[in-house]
Amino acid sequence: MEKINIAGPYNFDLVLDRLSLDPLHALDKEKRVVKVPITVGEASIVATVRATGTTNEPQFIIDGIDMVDKEQAVNKLTHIFQWNNPLEEVHSHFEQTDLKDISNQHRGTPLVLDFHPYNCLMKCIVHQQLNLSFAHTLTERFVKTFGSQVDGVYFYPTPEKVATLTVEDLRALQFSGRKAEYVIGIAKEVVEGRLDIEGLYTKSDEEVLNELIKIRGVGPWTVQNFLMFGLGRPNLFPLADIGLQNALKKLYNLENKPTKEQMLQYTKDWEPYLSYASLYLWRSIE
Structure with missing residues (x-):
């Protein structure tokens, strides 16, 4: 167990409210808890984040990280929940x-990120030109069909897994043919080494745009959402x-x-x- 104290304001209840829009998120608003699927080293773990403080004096307890590098796990969670970016300014x-x-x-609503930038890019592609309700439904089908589970929490399918899929595999979930091609194509870009997702962290907004916009299916809207919720x-x-x-x-x-x-x-x-x-x-x- 780790205890985290950060500068307020930080309204975790509003964070959970927005996270609850996505059916893939495992959370309990009354208990103020969310389970976060992360990868630390080679291990896929579920970190349980529970708010115990207030908006003005935020405090969190993290469970589920005892068997991995705690510092790395906390750093990942800090980045996801933007605990290191004070919101008063x-x-x-x-x-x-x-x-x-x-x-x-x-007040106190942070820019909470998707749990991994690759997941964010996949979600942005799936959500293109769809109403929010069906976009979440389609993403849920994609993850539950081809992803994995740890302690009842879903992990997105890896690029290696998605790269082996066919357009017909995704059409069965109600993907359009073109969207299926985009999703598989991006996974192949990652697997074949032409797209380094982690390497995008160190690049400027313009550099990220210039790199991603070259990929089939990625337009300005997708890049802007990825910059916000992925990076x-x-x-x-x-x-x-x-x-x-x-x-x-x-x-x-x-x-x-x-x-x-x-x-x-x-x-x-x-x-x-x-x-x-x-x-x-x-x-x-x-």
């Missing part, structure tokens, strides 16, 4: 903007995202969805925390 910034009310509603970059705002367009329409009481020019004007004051603005706007209509 983010909150103070939005207090001076049009996002003040929404920011207050979601934790703080200043992304996917202009083509329909959810953000609808959130801005609601925020500014517009008759129609905003144009790109309008969106650029609205977001000017939200830098350098555009990823948090995106997150809070998504939450405002979820």
Whole structure:
């Protein structure tokens, strides 16, 4: 067992609320617990993260990491839950903007990442051009059919596994033929050494964009979401995202969805925390 104390504000209940939208996540909102599938060295383990503190004085207890390198496990969890990025400055910034009310509603909500960047890239591809409900359903089918389980918690299928699949294997889950090709193609890029997912951590946003955009099926929306939820970059705002367009329409009481020019004007004051603005706007209509 490890005990973690971090700087507030950090609202773990709002974290669990958003994580609960994905049926693959194993959590209990009443007990304030989430089980996180991570790989430490060669071991696939399930770390149990339980909140015991408050929004202003956050504290967490981590179980399930005694048999592996604890420091490495804690570092992975710190990155996933963004425990090392204090949110007071983010909150103070939005207090001076049009996002003040929404920011207050979601005070202490961090930019929690997918549990592995490869998972995030797979999920971004699956979610392309689908409504959120079916996107989660399709991702759940994909993971439960081809992934693995540890202590009842699912791990995404490895690139090695996905690279062996056929388009017909994924079509059976209701993937489109093209989307199936994209998912398998990305897995092969990883397996054959042309795409180093871990190596993307050290690259700039522009370098990541330039590397990923060359891969079939990966467009700007996918890269921007990957930068946010795969790598934790703080200043992304996917202009083509329909959810953000609808959130801005609601925020500014517009008759129609905003144009790109309008969106650029609205977001000017939200830098350098555009990823948090995106997150809070998504939450405002979820």
